[in-house]
Amino acid sequence: MAPIRPKTDSRGLRSVIRFLSDTPRVPPPEGFVDRVMVRLREDSAPRKTAAMEGGCLGPLRQLGSVEAIDAQDCAFCFFSASIWYLLLGIWYGLQGFGTQAEAAFGSWVQLQPFFFSVSAMILIGLGVLILTDGGGSLTAVRSGILLFLVLGIGNGLFGHLAIGGGMTSLLGVSEFLIGSICIGVFLNTMVTLHQRQAAMADR
């Protein structure tokens, strides 16, 4: 990078600065404020309708228009996902998949309470990290999501191989695979939205 040398050619640059300074200000066209406000009203109204008419899809439709979320909202997503995994872990830990499933799926099934519990712990940890360290630790959070995804995909693939490797086993474990990927992608999106908010808040 070239060093700053304001004095060496200051005369030449001064003419450029004068050239810029002499340029008149360009005012916004008449009615600009009104047009913005009309667009704002139009912008807000359909979103409310979509949320009301969309039923369970309403919040998802609205998600597309969200620009940024704060740490609490971001952490809430992690805690919600962790509760889901925690409940699954407790449920399968206490009840199991059933004798038939255990006979069919073998040792992989017995690992599932452990997998669910570890996933829940990772997500809780990441949620706490977001809450306590604001936007500074988002790279660590992304690494955590990656770990969660690797664990989820690894668990699915291990299940696929443990069960027998055929199309049936792939279908059997697909819900675990797809579930992990969807949750991982969703949480990563939430982190991106929070990162945007953190960047804005720093200004």
Place this chain on the structure above:
Amino acid sequence: MDQNLESQVIREVQNGDRERFALLVRKYSGPIYHLAYRMTGSAEEADDLAQEAFILAFRAMGTFDARKRFFPWLYTIALNAIRTRLKGKGKNPFVKESKGEDDSFPDTGAGDPEMQLIVLEEQVRVQATLRRVPVRLREAVVLRYFQDLSFQDISIVLNISVAATKQRVYRGLRKMKEIMDGTD
């Protein structure tokens, strides 16, 4: 509108009073429109981009910390919208050279037609030069000399250090000088 009133208006907007946002639009419409105009060189596009910047800012108002200054935040949003537009339209400042005919210019405000023509010619010249300056340098020059922002404020808007800001402004001016001298 002083700083206290502005903070109050921001809080009201954050609490759901959408109509109060008009006060912020009124206060910042001039600088934001001017920024968009200098960056794009088209009055029509500047109008659309400035509107878009305010709408994006409104949508993100919930995330704005009312204790902080509003205008660097707004400028950042506006610049992001402008960059996205310039990138999306593939406007390469190195390639496209303004000839004036295809540009739309806003009302200059000068009543005398002869004066209006002179002002218009000057604007064509400024825009033709600016358009050939790379976007990163152009935005630094525009913020410094058209928006009269301090280096400190520009560094906040561009999210770079003050030293890097000075460097960009200097390089932008150098580039403009080369273009005007015909050495570029």
